[in-house]
Amino acid sequence: MNTKTKTPVAVLEPARTPAVKIFGVGSAGVAMLDTANGADFAGAGFIAVNTDAASLASSSAPVKIQLETRLLRGLGTGGDPERGRAIAEEQFTTLKTACEGADVIFLVAGLGGGAGSGISPVLARAAKESGALVLAFVTLPFACEGNRRQQQALSGLDALKSVADGVICLPCQKTFKLIDENTSVLDTFRITDGLLLESVRGVWRLLTRPGLIRIHFDDLCALVRDRHSESVFASVEATGPARAREIVEKLIAHPLLDEGRALAESEAVLVSLVGGRDLTMAEVNRVMEQVGRQCERAQIIMGAAVDESLKGRLSVTIIAAKQGPIPLDLPPVMKTGEADEQVTSRGVMGRSSGRCGSPGAPLTPEQREQNVARNIGGRGRKSNPKMLQAQLPLSIISKGRFDKSEPTIYKGEDLDIPTYIRRGVALN
Amino acid sequence: MFDDSSIVVGLEIGTSKVCAVVGERNPDPAVGSLNIIGLGQARSRGVRKGEIVDPAQAEEDVRNAIVEAEQMADVEIRNVYLGVTGAHIRGFNNRGVHPVVSADREISDDDVQDVVKNAKAINLPTENSVVHAIRQHFFVDGQDGVTNPVGMLGSRLEVDMHVVHGHTNRLQNAIRLVKGLQLEVDEIVSNGLASSLALLTNEQKELGALIIDIGGGTTDYVVYANGVIKHTGVLAVGGDHVSNDLAYGLKVPLSRAEKLKLELGSALVDAECRGQAVTITNELGLPLKTVNVEHLRRIMSLRLEEIFQLVGQDLEQAGLFDYLRGGVFLCGGCARVPQIALLAEQALQMPVSLGQTNSVSGLKSALDQPEFVTAIGLVKFGSFKSRKREGKPSLVSGIKGALSNFLRRP
Numbered sequence: 001m002n003t004k005t006k007t008p009v010a011v012l013e014p015a016r017t018p019a020v021k022i023f024g025v026g027s028a029g030v031a032m033l034d035t036a037n038g039a040d041f042a043g044a045g046f047i048a049v050n051t052d053a054a055s056l057a058s059s060s061a062p063v064k065i066q067l068e069t070r071l072l073r074g075l076g077t078g079g080d081p082e083r084g085r086a087i088a089e090e091q092f093t094t095l096k097t098a099c100e101g102a103d104v105i106f107l108v109a110g111l112g113g114g115a116g117s118g119i120s121p122v123l124a125r126a127a128k129e130s131g132a133l134v135l136a137f138v139t140l141p142f143a144c145e146g147n148r149r150q151q152q153a154l155s156g157l158d159a160l161k162s163v164a165d166g167v168i169c170l171p172c173q174k175t176f177k178l179i180d181e182n183t184s185v186l187d188t189f190r191i192t193d194g195l196l197l198e199s200v201r202g203v204w205r206l207l208t209r210p211g212l213i214r215i216h217f218d219d220l221c222a223l224v225r226d227r228h229s230e231s232v233f234a235s236v237e238a239t240g241p242a243r244a245r246e247i248v249e250k251l252i253a254h255p256l257l258d259e260g261r262a263l264a265e266s267e268a269v270l271v272s273l274v275g276g277r278d279l280t281m282a283e284v285n286r287v288m289e290q291v292g293r294q295c296e297r298a299q300i301i302m303g304a305a306v307d308e309s310l311k312g313r314l315s316v317t318i319i320a321a322k323q324g325p326i327p328l329d330l331p332p333v334m335k336t337g338e339a340d341e342q343v344t345s346r347g348v349m350g351r352s353s354g355r356c357g358s359p360g361a362p363l364t365p366e367q368r369e370q371n372v373a374r375n376i377g378g379r380g381r382k383s384n385p386k387m388l389q390a391q392l393p394l395s396i397i398s399k400g401r402f403d404k405s406e407p408t409i410y411k412g413e414d415l416d417i418p419t420y421i422r423r424g425v426a427l428n
Numbered sequence: 429m430f431d432d433s434s435i436v437v438g439l440e441i442g443t444s445k446v447c448a449v450v451g452e453r454n455p456d457p458a459v460g461s462l463n464i465i466g467l468g469q470a471r472s473r474g475v476r477k478g479e480i481v482d483p484a485q486a487e488e489d490v491r492n493a494i495v496e497a498e499q500m501a502d503v504e505i506r507n508v509y510l511g512v513t514g515a516h517i518r519g520f521n522n523r524g525v526h527p528v529v530s531a532d533r534e535i536s537d538d539d540v541q542d543v544v545k546n547a548k549a550i551n552l553p554t555e556n557s558v559v560h561a562i563r564q565h566f567f568v569d570g571q572d573g574v575t576n577p578v579g580m581l582g583s584r585l586e587v588d589m590h591v592v593h594g595h596t597n598r599l600q601n602a603i604r605l606v607k608g609l610q611l612e613v614d615e616i617v618s619n620g621l622a623s624s625l626a627l628l629t630n631e632q633k634e635l636g637a638l639i640i641d642i643g644g645g646t647t648d649y650v651v652y653a654n655g656v657i658k659h660t661g662v663l664a665v666g667g668d669h670v671s672n673d674l675a676y677g678l679k680v681p682l683s684r685a686e687k688l689k690l691e692l693g694s695a696l697v698d699a700e701c702r703g704q705a706v707t708i709t710n711e712l713g714l715p716l717k718t719v720n721v722e723h724l725r726r727i728m729s730l731r732l733e734e735i736f737q738l739v740g741q742d743l744e745q746a747g748l749f750d751y752l753r754g755g756v757f758l759c760g761g762c763a764r765v766p767q768i769a770l771l772a773e774q775a776l777q778m779p780v781s782l783g784q785t786n787s788v789s790g791l792k793s794a795l796d797q798p799e800f801v802t803a804i805g806l807v808k809f810g811s812f813k814s815r816k817r818e819g820k821p822s823l824v825s826g827i828k829g830a831l832s833n834f835l836r837r838p
Contacts, residue, residue: 400672401682405476408515408664410738415665418673419730427677427723 018103020204021045021132025120026084027055028110028139032193034060036108041204044106047098049123051087051115065098067091067119081152084118095126105132106200107164112141112149117156124163136164137200139192140171168231168319170196170256177255195256199233202272202317213304232262233319243314244283248290251318263294266320273304276311287316295320435503436462436814438806439494439611440511440619441486441602443475443645443668444761446493447800448508450501451790451807453814462811464790464804466501468493477664478513478619478646480601487605494609507612509810511802512602513619513646516595517559519660522550526585535568535577539585547589557596559618564588564656573654590657592618614810620648620660622805625812627757627783628652635754639783640739640772641802642732642762644668648802649739653751661742663735667762670731677727678719684708688724695732695771697725732768736775749778757783763798 022044024033030048048061056064067087088095099105105127109116120136127134138157141149161167172192179191234254238246257263271291273284284304292300298320399407402416409415413422420427434453440446450466470493474486498505524547528539548561566574568582577585603613623641636653644667651659670693675685692706704721743749756778758769763782772780785795785804794800 398676400675401668402476402672405481406515408477410663415663415734416669416672418669418676418727419734420673420677420727423730425726425730427720427726 019045019101020104020106021047021099021102022106022108022200023047023049023098023123023127024059024061025049025107025109025123026113026116027052028113028116028193029108029120030055030059030061032108032110032197035190035193036197036200041201044204045102049095049098049115049119051084051119063098065091065094067094079149079152080114081118081156084114084116085122086118088119088122092122092126095123096130099123099127099130099132102127102130102132105134106203107134107136107160108138108196108200109136110139110141111153111156111160112145113152117152117159120156121159121163124160128163128165134164134166135203136160136167137196138167138169139196140169140173142172166231166321168196168199168233170199170233174255195235198235198317199319202233202235202319213302231319231321232256232258232266233317235315235317237313237315239313244286247287247314247316251291251316252294257318257320262320263291263298263318266295266298268299268301268321269295270319270321271300271302272317273302273314274307274316275304275314277306278312279304279306279314283314287314291318435501435505436807436810437497437505437508438511438622438803438808438810439490439508439606440622440803440806441475441480441490441605442472442643442802443478443666444472444643445799446470446472446486446489447803448490448493448497448505449794449800449803449807450497450503450505451788451804451811452501453811462788462790462808464788464794464807466497466499466503467791467794467800467803468495468497468500470496472644476645477515477666477668478643478662479516479598480605483601483605487608490605491609494611505611507614508606509806509813510602510606510613510616511619511622511806512559512594512599512616513643513648513662514594514598515646515662515664516556516598517592517618517660517662518594519590519592519618521564521658522547522589522591524548524587524589528583528585533581533583535580535582535585537578540566540578540587543585543587544589547587548591550591550593552593555596556593557599558591558593559599559616560590560592560621562590562592562621562657564590564658565654575655590660592621592660594618615813617806617809618648618660618662619643619646619802620650620662621657622809623648623759623783623802624650624652624657624805625808626785626788626801626805627759628754629786630655632754632757636751637754638739638743638748638752638756638776638778640736640756640758641760642666642735642758643760643799643802647735647739647760649742651743651746651748651752652754653748658751659743659746659748661739663738665731665735665738666760670728670762673727673731674724678724680708680717680719688719689728692719692721692724693728694725694766695729695768697722697729698767701725728765729771732762732765732771733775736772740776752778755779755781757781759783759798759801761799 020043022033022036022041024030027050030050033046033048045063046061047063047065048056048059049065049067050056051067053066056066107120107124107127109120111117111120120138124134124136138160140153140157143150157167157169170192175192175195179188183191234251234256236247236250236254238250240246251257263269269291271288273279273287275283288302399416407414407416434455436451436453438449438451446469448468449464452463452465454461454463470489472486472489474480474482474484474489480486494505524543526539526543526546528535530536544563552558565572565588566577567586568574568577568580569584574580599616603616606613620639620641624639627639628637633652634655639650641648645664646666647663649661650657671682671686671689674680674689675682678685678688680688701721705718706721707715707718710716756772756776758772758780759782762768769780769782782798783801785801788795788804788808794804
């Protein structure tokens with residue numbers, strides 16, 4: 001939509017770019033914060049929160065909050081989220097003060113430990129109460145880290161989902177599909193941290209940088225606010241003449257998207273395309289068309305940007321939000337636009353982010369019906385995998401006299417089944 | 429009573445009926461010299477979707493039909509032209525090329541035979557065999573539309589062939605069954621081709637026409653353009669499916685559905701039938717069930733419309749819609765459904781009419797019925813064929829070549 005050159009874009013920007021604070025919670029969160037603490041996030045406030053003094057001491061974050069009580073004597077929470085939660089509750093006002101003044105709060109944490117799982121939900125609540133939009137970016141532990149951590153992580157995730165506006169979650173186990181066997185432990189953690197940061201960066205850019213097709217802060221708010229849902233994301237890149245197709249193939253095969261299933265199950269999808277100057281509208285169109293086909297039910301928000309450093313490459317970041325536990329109504333936000341040849345010389349611009357979840361406003365009966373219909377009738381798409389079975393046709397359509405004969409399959413349709421049933425024509 | 433060689437019999441083993449038509453060739457080879465003198469039919473019980481599934485039943489039905497036809501025509505039937513159909517039958521176009529090597533560059537008969545042979549050298553799956561190889565047009569040095577290149581000058585001769593092929597074993601099933609009745613199968617003919625022969629005049633073939641033969645188990649369609657067959661297809665959907673849909677949708681037995689289809693069926697859902705209901709009764713006159721006529725017609729209409737849409741899609745893919753200046757002709761049992769031509773017009777966006785057999789005389793009762801078109805076409809095919817044989821006995825061996833020849837003749 002914005003097809004202006006750099007200067008007009010600046011004029012179009014909201015008078016105030018949203019103030020963003022990034023919190024790293026727990027040892028893993030603090031470590032990720034350090035990685036992130038760079039030029040990419042100029043303007044954001046970095047705050048490290050932990051119970052462990054040693055971890056905080058090594059952090060480069062400008063603001064550090066050590067949640068300490070006599071109980072802990074400067075040690076960690078001992079891997080107990082309850083303890084983490086108790087301490088955080090005790091220091092609730094401190095946390096809230098730290099959150100003050102931000103429009104958006106990014107919460108980066110590794111769930112599973114005491115601090116990450118225990119403090120994050122409390123911090124999210126504090127942030128919420130201070131009036132900010134809370135987006136949590138969390139990792140789930142590797143399976144080898146043990147059952148207990150896994151369970152703690154999941155309950156932490158649930159707690160977080162119920163308070164944060166949006167949660168983008170990276171199960172580390174899934175990254176095994178992305179790395180080869182010889183990757184060292186250090187590298188593995190760096191990769192998972194990098195992946196998570198990639199999504200933080202995506203949302204960050206989305207909020208702060210102009211793109212050809214912009215996704216505005218208020219769109220994101222409208223989508224994310226009070227949805228309480230969980231998101232998955234993926235970032236892929238391709239080059240060459242067939243890059244649009246390649247991108248789509250990679251996306252569909254992406255392990256983090258459950259081979260495309262996550263897209264089908266998602267409620268809202270945010271797609272951000274970044275290409276060099278040679279990015280064509282046809283490519284944008286092809287990618288969006290395919291993504292749209294993958295997630296027919298989802299609300300799609302797209303952004304596109306040109307980054308000169310991406311000569312010949314096309315990079316797509318996709319964030320897909322599953323439906324939250326509570327039925328939601330979709331805000332009528334839909335951003336589309338046409339790309340022109342606007343170019344800005346800043347780094348990578350609009351990346352994408354997306355997500356959505358649950359209802360802010362009470363549902364009208366119609367909407368509820370729609371939600372139900374979505375759940376029941378959605379072709380192969382379900383927000384809750386456990387409900388998948390409900391999709392199987394309950395009544396087997398008898399083919400009458402053609403039961404035993406060779407079926408007449410024409411372009412994937414069994415023509416022996418009455419036409420009116422296949423076309424869903426209701427006879428009342 | 430009759431000279432044996434003038435008798436031609438067409439046998440169609442259809443899904444709903446077995447039909448044998450006896451024709452007599454008039455020695456005078458004028459147009460319309462074919463006279464239908466006998467017709468025998470029997471309800472078919474061993475066929476589904478155009479293919480035999482119960483040989484014993486089918487054999488009995490064929491025997492009954494043949495006997496009836498023999499009685500009516502007062503002849504003994506020894507040879508038949510057998511119609512074949514089924515989803516396994518496919519058609520495609522193939523081109524053969526042959527360089528003309530003679531010193532004076534004049535195209536000879538041999539050249540023509542060679543190029544035809546080349547065009548027939550096709551890569552088929554091993555289990556398939558060719559039913560027809562029908563010559564379309566020749567190209568002489570790229571010049572299009574040459575119908576007979578003998579005597580022309582050129583260096584490169586090409587020919588387009590339309591090849592219809594099918595699954596050998598399934599074709600053999602029908603042939604073996606007929607042979608089991610001590611009948612000779614002169615040739616097998618695809619049903620669509622036979623129907624088109626019975627319906628189209630040369631002028632219509634020249635203009636371009638689409639024949640849709642909606643039978644009991646299959647829908648056969650053939651496209652003529654510029655006087656030659658351009659496209660053939662078989663869809664294993666037919667009147668049986670309509671009945672089956674009705675039985676399912678109205679929750680009545682199949683036999684009742686069949687009856688309702690004949691009594692109340694229509695291809696279009698018109699305003700009058702809205703809310704109209706019919707009570708069906710058992711043999712004692714007691715009411716059994718009330719059937720909503722609107723639903724009945726809606727179910728029928730959707731199924732028939734789908735058939736036309738599928739045919740339309742296929743033609744669109746083949747890019748043949750623009751060639752059909754002669755229009756669309758319907759035949760087969762389903763052509764009896766009221767308003768089907770209107771429905772087809774809506775679905776195909778082209779003028780549609782019910783086909784009329786032409787240049788055949790004889791039994792009025794047979795000639796007017798759309799369901800006998802295929803069998804009559806088989807007789808017509810046979811009459812061309814045997815006339816050909818008489819005319820050029822030396823060519824008897826080249827049966828397929830002769831077939832292509834006859835197609836260019838009335």
